[in-house]
Amino acid sequence: EPEVTQTPSHQVTQMGQEVILRCVPISNHLYFYWYRQILGQKVEFLVSFYNNEISEKSEIFDDQFSVERPDGSNFTLKIRSTKLEDSAMYFCASSPGLAGVRETQYFGPGTRLLVL
Amino acid sequence: KQEVTQIPAALSVPEGENLVLNCSFTDSAIYNLQWFRQDPGKGLTSLLLIQSSQREQTSGRLNASLDKSSGRSTLYIAASQPGDSATYLCAVDDNTDKLIFGTGTRLQVFP
Numbered sequence: 697e698p699e700v701t702q703t704p705s706h707q708v709t710q711m712g713q714e715v716i717l718r719c720v721p722i723s724n725h726l727y728f729y730w731y732r733q734i735l736g737q738k739v740e741f742l743v744s745f746y747n748n749e750i751s752e753k754s755e756i757f758d759d760q761f762s763v764e765r766p767d768g769s770n771f772t773l774k775i776r777s778t779k780l781e782d783s784a785m786y787f788c789a790s791s792p793g794l795a796g797v798r799e800t801q802y803f804g805p806g807t808r809l810l811v812l
Numbered sequence: 813k814q815e816v817t818q819i820p821a822a823l824s825v826p827e828g829e830n831l832v833l834n835c836s837f838t839d840s841a842i843y844n845l846q847w848f849r850q851d852p853g854k855g856l857t858s859l860l861l862i863q864s865s866q867r868e869q870t871s872g873r874l875n876a877s878l879d880k881s882s883g884r885s886t887l888y889i890a891a892s893q894p895g896d897s898a899t900y901l902c903a904v905d906d907n908t909d910k911l912i913f914g915t916g917t918r919l920q921v922f923p
Contacts, residue, residue, distance in 0.1 A: 805854065
């Protein structure tokens, strides 16, 4: 069964460094998302991406964050200058979106980011 | 602003019991509602999705209902098993192409 994959599974970085989290959504899906979950807290929406552009973003998704779909398979989240409070589990998700209908979002296993 | 609440926060039951998990949301203008399962330190596994025009969905021992007007959804788990132990999350798509999650119900089913 197709699934969303994410790399790396864990990443440790120093405050102020740039990180790139990578995701391979399910093939033929049209909607792509990033969420994060700080330890012990709710899953929070960061950004949605459709038709090669951001369709929605949260207040968390400030100028330090960016997303890219560099080719037909990868979807990346870049944090330009990490802060301690960026430490969280980051989840990528994708959804079929056939005929413009939003359906089940399928989540990847996550990347645990630790900023020191 | 849409807010999603889940009760109870935690639940511990013996194997074999039927149980109900509750989810409530403050704005009834939702696009769909999705139930997920999350195992400790793991990703989210989609269990059921209910579109706003639907009243319920079933998958095996799971049944989810939706009452949009009252802002409620329930997840019914029949004949619970130890393997059902996990955190169950409810999330609503609020017509802005994102999911808003509840805090979850941590379920433990003991033999």
